[in-house]
Amino acid sequence: MDKSKCLVDVDRYRIEPGTKVDLAKRPTACDVKIDRAKVENELFPKVIGKLQDYQEKLFAQNTYGFILALQAMDAAGKDGTVKHVFGPLNPAGVKVVSFKQPTSLEKDHDFLWRFNVNLPSRGEIGIFNRSQYEDVVTVRIHKLLKGSGMPPEFVNDGVWKQRYGDIAAWEKFLFHNGFPMVKVFLHVSRTEQQRRLAERILRDDKNWKFSMSDLTERLYWDDYQRDYSEAIEATSTKEAPWYVVPADDKWYTRYVVSLITLEALEAINPRFPEPNEETKQNILQMKKLLELAAESDSADLEKLKAHFGKGN
Incomplete structure (x- = not known):
């Protein structure tokens, strides 16, 4: 990818291993000089075209699989990002999985089990809409380990550090088996989230998105920012890096995510x-x-x- 032509160096959002992470100090809006019309009408379509080309080669080669894990606060734009970035690709080669509260079957297994069974096959692009990081953030904030089926002796303050290690080892294992993963945190501001949640209430065509849990979760905003910062800091590795992408401007978010995906596929370099x-x-x-x-x-x-x- 010629970074001079895309006008955005996505490495600015990449969390290098060992970097201290404080989400409060990370941008939530477009922080580069770039013309929105140029992005939407010229740059973004070009990147999508390149993604389509790489997807075809990835599918034909049938050697590597690729996983993009999306995490965010509510209303940060995960669904829209999936739709606009990956919607134009061949659906036969894209697997999108949205993870919600674990089912009774999923609770009867280790916390990574449900993510393992939903991995893409070789030749596929897999999208995790929410991911394994729910189990070190949401589960932690709401104290959901008790009653989860976990042996009581493992439910202690050290479990989160242990899970960070388990997740990092699992992601490294996937990388070494031809399934690299890139993790993206869509970083929305509290003000923009409030605006989007209000829109879900006031606009009839957005009502279906509204849930009371959206409002109650806002009460834990500081806890989420703290725990996401810690999880990202602990698990951004060379094999499975994190990117903290500004999410207040949807057009910019989608462009940056498309560039991150393109860069990852270029690193795989699939061939017919x-x-x-x-x-x-x-x-x-x-x-x-x-x-x-x-x-x-x-x-x-x-x-x-x-x-x-x-x-x-």
Whole structure:
């Protein structure tokens, strides 16, 4: 990716391993000089075109899978980001999973089980709308480990640090098996979240999105900011980096996420697979026959039919 042409260096949002993270000091709105109209009408469509090309190669190669994990506060724009960035791709090669409260079946397994069984296959792009980080943030804030089925001796203050290690090891394991993961935190401001939540109440076409839990969760804003900061800081690695992306301006958020995804696919660098020697010979023979058919009369077409009829 030529960063001079995209006008945004997404590395500015990447959390390097060992970096101290304080979300209060991270931008929530577009923080670069860039023209919105240029992004929406020119730059973003170009990136989507490149993503479509890489997706086709990823699918054809069938060697790597890619996972994008989206985390955010309510109303930060996860669903819209998925729709606008990944909606234009071939749905046959995209797997989107939205994780909600765990079911009784999921609670009967380890906390990473439900994410494991929903991983993409080789050749697919997998989108986690919420992810394994629910289990070190939401679960922690609402003290949901008690009654979760966990053995009591493991429910203690040290469990969160242990889970950070488990998650980082799991993500590294996936990387070493050809399934790199990139994690994106859509960083919305408290003021913008309030505006969007009010919109869900006041606009009829947004009512379906409204939930009372959206309002009650705002009461825990400071707790979420603290725990997300800690989780991101503890688990951003070379193999599975975190990006804290401004989310107040939806057009900018979607552009940056598309660039992050493009950069990750470029790192994989999928290629169309080379045909084996037998297939190459068959293709060469078929090309000659097709050239002959294009230049000759119907008699040659009969030769072509006869040739295929022999099973060659």
